[in-house]
Amino acid sequence: MDLAYSAEYDDFRSEVQQFLKEHGHKSPKGRMGWGKTDDEGRSWQQLLIEHGYAARTIPKEYGGYGAEADVLKNHIIAEEFVKAKARPGHSGDPRLVPTLLELGTEAQKKAYIGPTISGEMTWCQGYSEPGSGSDLASLSTKAVLEGDEWVINGQKIWTSGAQYADMIFCLVRTEPDAPKHQGISYLVFKMDTPGIEVRPLVTMTGEAIFNETFYTDVRVPKDQIIGARGEGWFVANATLKHERGSLGDPNQLETRFGALVKMLKSEKIDGKPLIKYPAYRDRLLQLQARVLSMKCNGMRILSASIKDQEPGLCRWIVKLLGCELNHQMAALAIDAMGELGVLYEDSPYLRDYGMWQRNYMLDLGLIIGGGTAQIQKNMIGERALGLPKEPKYKD
């Protein structure tokens, strides 16, 4: 255990702090917008790339900053941005860009990575289908090679952001006779390709976050496949790994915990702050222990990654526990606010812009999306603890 940073990293931290002091005011205040519509966001991102605080390790030739991979520096950047309440930079779609870097051809990297990290090109993920959610490998949207083109037919669902996205990375069945995991390919194509129809689906928050997307004779150039034909499942799993990593991030847990404490101190019943009520206080302290333990767990993962070691169980649990914990923090906020806790949209007396109810619902979406809690438990049981799989079901 040595939680001190070496001089190199202390210096690096000062640099980041200095940058934020000088430029922090340019950070966009609102929620992250969608690529092209968010000019302020894009110029902020550009500034961050120039200074190496976004797309840090992405090679220069693809529009990144081109630094050597250094987990600790990434960690310092993330921490300082949270502290300064500045919008963090990104490295493009966290599921797609790493996949391209790992498995894309030179031409694909050149074509997609640069505009993606700058925010000019936005993406959606076309994996889930009405009949294939947790059992994603059973997907049936098909693509047939006709001459130099893939011809795609089928339907996707829960496609987040499809209504705004320029591009999609999509799993399709190309080898109908192969076993289910070996018959899938990973295609990327433009969302304005003829034959695509996007129908927004309103979620419980009242917003249209995701969509149904329909594909009728959609024609896509043959070379827009990432990896080899029939290997899409393995290509996609490379990205699922990245997605799982980002949900339940401890920095975000700490930020939310801070907001919760602030609210419980400022809201009062008969002049007495909510934080003084034993029942709320006790729940708050239970959550604090959990946030702390996830922070420590995060440091342990970080430490293993620095040494290039597989962190094991402590990584497997992050999505499951982190998303649940976020949800519980929102639940306490709502409970403690009493009747005020149910106000929504633009109601008078609304607290914190209605974020607690919104998060309470959104977090439930995140508990389900990207691998449900039950699927996480299957994986932890089978892969981390070595328990046997369910026997195959036969009719």
Next chain:
Amino acid sequence: MEFALSEEQRLLQDSVTRYLESQCTLDHVRAAVENEVTKHTEVWNGLSDMGIHGIIIPEDFGGVGLGFLEAALIAEALGRTVAPVPFIASCVMAPVAILAAGNASQKDIWLPKIASGETVFGVGVSEQVGRRETNGIQFSDGKLTGKAMFVLEGMSADMLIIADDKGVMHIVDANAKGVTRRNLKTIDKTRAVAEVVLENAAADTLSGSQNNTEALLKTIDTGRLMLAADTLGASEVMIEKAVAYAKERKQFNRVIGSFQAVKHMCAEMATELEPCRSLVWYAAHSVNHIPDESRLLACHAKAHLSEIGRFVAKTSTEVHGGMGFTDLLGLHYWFKRIGLDRQLLGAPELIREEAAVAQGW
């Protein structure tokens, strides 16, 4: 930046765990418990040979001068094997009290004796934590009068550290005139807690604790931390046993671990416990390196491990079905160890309230 055990710490943990797994098996524990022994002589001496008694005692006083993280690793190993030895009271809390509040001669006399295993200390702080069934321990003219409850290792101890109603700590000879000890039977037979009645018992005051509660609080904090580590170790074993049983026991022609209900019970236990390990490490590390945070962290470690420990103890027992409920299998030794850890030195609700106050909430 490294958030991990060092090579030396891993070696220490491995060697103590290996020693205990061979010399402190369930059979040894059962035999000790049947004879109402909570200081298993061979194990206690074996630990002494490894230098464990003096783990946090500075070398100048005959100890090995390591930190609280090392002590927590020992407590974890002892929890794993439900070892009947008075480590927490005698090797951690008492030296903490003496180091923080003792005068030079008290340190010179007692620390080497603790480090060598010659003297076993019990610790009674019920005047200051969740006081019940007592009416105050008063100190005057060098004598203590009153009743201390739930004195940790009060029965096997040669000497006692007793906190009075003002929070001042004193050293008392456990066999002196005016000291009456009575074992309080608890669910957990691997450790003893005692009622100690004092009637004008001669007391040697740890003078550094006069008008200064810091020493007492630090004694309690480190005790809580060790109880958390003990629960961590006991919970690990309960999960390992549940997973092993789930891989072997068959019903409906399948191993029960292939039933999702059972698999998810195991996954939930492992998921809940894993971050606890990091919390205990961090809390223990903070005692030596981040003292400003250590009170809060000790509270959280104790309270959180109590909650997760209870969940694991119950769930693991359920995975074992009827067998889990029997004395035959002995799983209950771990269940009860976790149960006692939870109540000692403050149950979770009280500790969380302290944690709130510590933050000015």
